[in-house]
Amino acid sequence: MFQFSEGKNFALGRFLLFQLSSLFLLTPLNSQNFSPKTIIANSEELILVTEIRSDKSRTEKVYGASEFLKKEYSPASTFKTYLVLSLIENHIVDPEEKIECADKHIPNSPRLLNLRDALFYSSNDYFEKVFPKLGKEKLDLTLRKIGYLENSKSNSKVEDWWIDLAGLKHGGKIKLTPKAVHSSWSKIFENGYGFSKGIMEEWENTLFWSECTDRSVRVYGKTGSWEGSFWFQGALVKSENDYIIYTILNRNKSGSRTGTINRFYELTGCKVPSLE
Template sequence: MSREKFSSLLSFLFTFAFLILDPDPIFTETIPSRPNELILITRFSKQEKKEPETLAIGSLEFRKQTFSPASTFKIYLTLSLLENHIVSLDEKQKCADKHIPNSPRDLDLREALFYSSNEYFEKVFSELGKEKLDRTLLRIGYIPKTKKGKAEPWWIDLDGLKHGGRIRLKPDEIHSHWVRIFGDGYSYPKEIVSDWKKSLFWSECKERAANVYGKTGSWEKSFWFQGALVQGENDYVIYTVLDRDPAASRTRTIQRFYELVGCTVPSLE
C-alpha cells in the first residue's frame, strides 16, 4: 500500500471513530479529503470538564512538518496591541494595501484582520515595539525561550511582521493556540479577551444559529483559514484548514471552511 493510500485510510478510520463518539450534525456529514490539504477540528463545551479531542482529516504527513503561520500570526500581534492598549476596536487607519478592495480606505481593527492588512499593523506597531510583542508571545508560549529566558530570535524586519518572521510551527501547534482563545483565553482579563474575539469576528451563521470567527493566512505556498463556530457561550467547534495544493488560494480556503460548517460565505469585499 502506498504512503498516500495509507494516510487516506488512516484518516478515514479516525474520522469514522470520531463520528461514532460524537453525533453532532457538523460531524455526521461526510468530509471528503482533498489532495495536499489538512483539516484539524476540535469541538468542546465549557460545561464539560473532559479534555477535547482533535480530529485530523486529509494529508496527515503535514502534522509532522513545520510551516510559517503566515498572517494567522496577526491574531497574536493583535492580542499584544490590545494588552498594551495601543489600539481600540473603533480606531481607524488609512491603508492602501493593493489586495484590499476599494483601497485606499480607512480600516478599524476588525477590518484590518478580516482583510489581513499589512499596512495597518506596520503603522500601529511603531508604538508597540518588538520587546512588548515578545513578552506577549512568551507569555502564551507562542515562541520558545532561550536559556536566558529571552525570546528565541524570530524577527527579520518590519516587513516580516506580516507572517511572523522566522517562526515555524507544526499545524497542531497553530491549531492549539487558536483553540485556547475560545477555551481559557490564555487567562487574560475578560475585557481583553472580549475585544480580541470581537476583532476576530467574521460573520453570523443563521443556518447554525452561531457566530463565526476567523483569520486567513498565506505564505510560502501555504494557505490557512482558522475558523471558530460558536453556538451560545459554551459550545465551540474550532477549525484549522491548511491547503498546499497548486490550486490553493485565500478564497478557496475560506470557502472550504464555510462548506465544512454549513454556513453562507460572507461578502469578501
C-alpha cells in the first residue's frame, strides 16, 4: 500500500490512486483474458479479426499483407461450411451417422466419419458421397439465401460456380475477397442468416474444434487449402454476445494446412487439439 506525507506528496498520492482505480474499472479482469493479444503478421500472411463484446461494441482489425484484400481467391474447403448448412437445412444427413471415407490426407484412413468429423478433417470423400441426395439446385438456393456470392466479381450468378462433383472440395469456380470470406464466417456467430435456433445450433456443433479452458471459451473452425492459399477460420466464443472471429490467409510457398491451424492456436493462446 502506498504511503504519502502531507501537502504535495499527499495530493500526488491521491491522484495516483485515482488513476489506478480508474484503470481497473475500465479494464475488467475477465476481458483481459479474452481479448486478442497484439498480432504481428508473418510475411505473405493476412489476418482479419472481428471482436464482438457483451456491451454490443464491435471492433474490426486487419493485420499483414493488405495487398491481399484487393484480390479474389478460392475459398478452398471453407466452402464446405456452407455446403454443410445446406445439408442440415434440407435434412439430408443425420449428423451423427458415420460413413466410411478413404481420403489420403486423413490419418488412419479409411475411417468412419460423422458430419462434424468430415468438416474437422475436411473430407472430400464424405461430401462427394452425400451430395447426390442434396443436389446442386438445393445448394444453389442455400447459397443465394445467405448471399454467399454477393460481393464476388468472378461469379455474377450463383449457378456459375459449378465445375463437377470433385469441385465441391474448393467451391468450383468461386473466387472471393478475404473480407467476403471473413464476413460469411462472422455472420454465423452473429446469427446473421435468419435461420432457426435449431438449425444454427446444429450447424455450429459441426464447426466445433476444441475447448479452451485457459480462456473459458469454445473454439470453432474450418480449414481450407487450394491454389497456394491456406486458410483457417476460427471463432473463440465465450457467450452468445461475447466472441472473437479470426480469418487467416497464408500464401507463403512454405505454408501448409497444419501450419495455419497451429498459427491460429498460437495467436489465440489456446491448446491445439489432436489432429489425428
